[in-house]
Amino acid sequence: MKSIKSVYKIGNGPSSSHTVGPYHAAYKFRKRWPDADAFRVTLYGSLAFTGEGHGTGNAIKTGLPGAEIIFNRDIPEDELPHPNTMLFEAFKGGKLLGSNRIFSIGGGSIRIENEPSDEDIELYPQNNLSDIIHMCHQRNVGLAQYIYRMEDVSIRDYLKKIWSAMIDSIQRGLSAEGILPGGLGIERKAKMLYEKRCYNESADVAMNRVIAAYAYAVSEENADEHIVVTAPTCGSCGVLPAVMYYMYNDRGFPEEEILDALAVAALFGNVIRTNASISGAECGCQAEIGSACSMASAALATLYGLNIDQVEYAAEIAMEHNLGLTCDPVKGLVQIPCIERNAVAAMRAISSVNLSRFLYSTRKISFDEVVATMYQTGLDMNEKYRETSHGGLATIYS
């Protein structure tokens, strides 16, 4: 399995596969052809259907100024090598210099056709969670220690940078007000949720309201095309930071322990990415929000000092009850249902951890099994529900 570092990427929202990935692809392609005087980029599949709402054209033009962008919606998805396919072409004096097909494979990662990627270096001999847990039991180490042994020495600095970017996105989101771009007229709600204490509010209600406010803050920053951290994607970027920031800011857990929890969350995201998918275009929202919910559950269980089996069970519960979740963003924007869905998933992560504390010894389904199920469910899912805005809320509400 590859480094956990590629699970978290800092970049502009609103979509890791539709903005972060295409931006990096454009930037990389421009460096290949410094003498070109014109570029053309053709988008296919989900990028063609929802790229306008997701701001894909702007993201590509940031990396490749002046590029002509074509949204080709004529090729059926089953004739494409990947649901998020881009054809980059460089010209000089009207003559084609070169081209590449580049795939945005989820979470901001890209793959250039027929080329190995920088992210292809294998650091972990284990590829699934059962093998990882087996190794941890054999060596008598926890999941965080296992990760630090496998990664290079820069891992803690990297996690610190990620955590600091997550905090920034929450704080910016909590102080911002106004209408989100895109035409749906959606007002930012994070600040209001954070400040709106109910009369006689119980501790439980306050906790849920504050966590929801944090999730809204990050997701609204994402919808506004500001900087967020993929966790594991932009669309699902509010879940993990919301839960971790609550534990840090409101419950006083130290940063050192938050970093360990983030490392464990990334390990779970990495297992999902390796064995299934974290892309809404490939497997629906279960692959984005389901993965984020699983990661947040694993992180929270780690922070509470639960044992490895409880951590695994918390992550399994979180994914299991997101199975089948479709991706149907209204107008191709990452707003409805995405923002609210981040808040609900953050609360669900807490419930998953609470259940896992008491019931882990009775469980029947492993994390690896639920990941395999999520993947198969995603492959079976009708294309309408995989980030094309051709079904569900996207067609009912306009």
Ligand code: SF4
């Ligand atoms: S519905 Fe889910 S997968 Fe689809 S864009 Fe929104 S957050 Fe991402």
